Amino acid sequence: MADASISRRTLLASAASAVGAHALSRVGRAQVPAQATHPVVPPDPTKVPGSPPSQLGQRSVFEQPRRIPIGNGHSSVAPIQDLYGIVTPADLHFERHHAGVPVIDPQRYKLLIHGMVERPQVFDLDALKRFPAVSRMHFLECSGNGTPSYRGIRPNLSPQLIDGLTSTSEWSGVPLAVLFREVGVKPGATWFLAEGDDAAVMTRSIPIDKAWDDALIAYGQNGEALRPEQGYPARLFLPGWEGNANVKWIRRIEIADRPFMTREETSKYSDPLADGTARLFSFVMDAKSIITFPAYPVTLPDRGWWEISGIAWSGRGRITRVEVSTDGGKRWEAAELQQPVLPKCHTRFRYLWNWPGGATTLLSRAVDETGYVQPTLEHLQTARGLGTAYHFNHIRAWRVQSDGAVTFGLEG
Ligand SMILES: Nc1nc2c(c(=O)[nH]1)N[C@H]1C(S)=C(S)[C@@H](COP(=O)(O)O)O[C@H]1N2
Numbered sequence: 001m002a003d004a005s006i007s008r009r010t011l012l013a014s015a016a017s018a019v020g021a022h023a024l025s026r027v028g029r030a031q032v033p034a035q036a037t038h039p040v041v042p043p044d045p046t047k048v049p050g051s052p053p054s055q056l057g058q059r060s061v062f063e064q065p066r067r068i069p070i071g072n073g074h075s076s077v078a079p080i081q082d083l084y085g086i087v088t089p090a091d092l093h094f095e096r097h098h099a100g101v102p103v104i105d106p107q108r109y110k111l112l113i114h115g116m117v118e119r120p121q122v123f124d125l126d127a128l129k130r131f132p133a134v135s136r137m138h139f140l141e142c143s144g145n146g147t148p149s150y151r152g153i154r155p156n157l158s159p160q161l162i163d164g165l166t167s168t169s170e171w172s173g174v175p176l177a178v179l180f181r182e183v184g185v186k187p188g189a190t191w192f193l194a195e196g197d198d199a200a201v202m203t204r205s206i207p208i209d210k211a212w213d214d215a216l217i218a219y220g221q222n223g224e225a226l227r228p229e230q231g232y233p234a235r236l237f238l239p240g241w242e243g244n245a246n247v248k249w250i251r252r253i254e255i256a257d258r259p260f261m262t263r264e265e266t267s268k269y270s271d272p273l274a275d276g277t278a279r280l281f282s283f284v285m286d287a288k289s290i291i292t293f294p295a296y297p298v299t300l301p302d303r304g305w306w307e308i309s310g311i312a313w314s315g316r317g318r319i320t321r322v323e324v325s326t327d328g329g330k331r332w333e334a335a336e337l338q339q340p341v342l343p344k345c346h347t348r349f350r351y352l353w354n355w356p357g358g359a360t361t362l363l364s365r366a367v368d369e370t371g372y373v374q375p376t377l378e379h380l381q382t383a384r385g386l387g388t389a390y391h392f393n394h395i396r397a398w399r400v401q402s403d404g405a406v407t408f409g410l411e412g
């Protein structure tokens with residue numbers, strides 16, 4: 001008779017334990033059915049039927065996420081504050097092209113691999129797709145991302161305008177190592193040149209070890225063919241490495257025993273340092289994070305519980321920890337990392353915050369599996385000087401005013 005007197009509260013509490021689960025199954029049989037069945041609701045004659053199935057789905061008319069063009073039309077930034085989880089819808093993936101988006105007929109597409117190889121070869125798209133394929137989730141980030149957060153900081157910048165030159169997709173394609181074995185790379189080869197089929201003829205030198213490691217010739221993006229903006233019909237994809245080296249519309253690879261010292265790796269995409277020297281071939285994107293909520297232009301309507309959320313990523317592997325400070329850096333606490341946590345991929349972090357009211361500063365700090373810790377702005381400026389133009393991975397700060405308005409700001 002003890003079972004009959006178990007209250008609902010006790011039942012729920014006991015269900016949490018293994019012993020309780022047993023009690024639930026005994027009591028549950030007697031009590032649950034009456035509550036678990038629902039009356040069948042007949043069709044509603046007052047409602048007009050909705051739209052029929054369609055060949056191509058579209059977003060709800062109530063949702064209008066948009067890329068924003070920046071830099072005289074050679075880039076557009078992804079609305080990172082409007083996204084959930086870690087994936088960037090393909091039509092919102094950031095864009096950076098030096099001479100527009102070319103139209104390339106997949107029937108006429110060709111990739112030549114030559115230089116220090118036993119069997120120089122031309123692959124058409126069908127030939128590329130005939131090789132065993134892989135699909136991997138990775139971020140792609142322009143090394144110029146974060147530029148507005150380094151010098152002359154303005155408070156009215158959104159996450160999109162600060163860091164929208166990063167996106168995550170599932171990339172499908174053939175490992176470059178497979179193609180390199182097919183053509184027979186000669187001993188002594190150490191670099192290869194990747195060349196694009198756009199009017200800019202983007203060319204970059206890549207250490208050959210990246211090909212043996214995880215480089216892809218990608219033709220798929222989030223389950224469909226690459227978007228034209230992302231390099232249709234095929235691009236070089238170098239997980240974790242700066243966007244620029246991921247040559248789109250790739251048409252030629254030349255294997256060699258030296259880098260080619262192209263314009264894009266000498267005049268551009270190198271990092272002048274404070275001491276008058278420059279970093280060359282700074283491929284890897286260092287660990288980084290940004291809070292995407294709350295952030296400008298959001299105003300928090302109330303004090304109380306808010307979930308701080310953002311993305312963290314590292315070109316060196318997995319994110320192992322993200323710490324959040326809600327008091328301008330005095331105290332740091334571990335945020336929750338949302339699964340999946342994948343190497344060289346956006347990772348979603350969340351942190352529950354009870355805003356007591358009053359002005360404060362929110363910060364996030366990422367740590368990756370190599371132990372690398374996202375640096376402060378001061379630290380980065382000291383190491384690189386003010387003249388550098390790429391790789392701005394320092395800690396971002398959001399100021400919460402006492403009226404709840406959030407603006408972009410300096411640390412501390
Ligand atoms: N052929 C070619 N490849 C290119 C570029 C280009 O202009 N032409 N831009 C590079 C730069 S600077 C970046 S950041 C990435 C951007 O890739 P996405 O437009 O797919 O986001 O592509 C790189 N590959």
Ligand SMILES: [Mo]
Nearest residue numbers: 142143243244
């Ligand atoms: Mo870029």
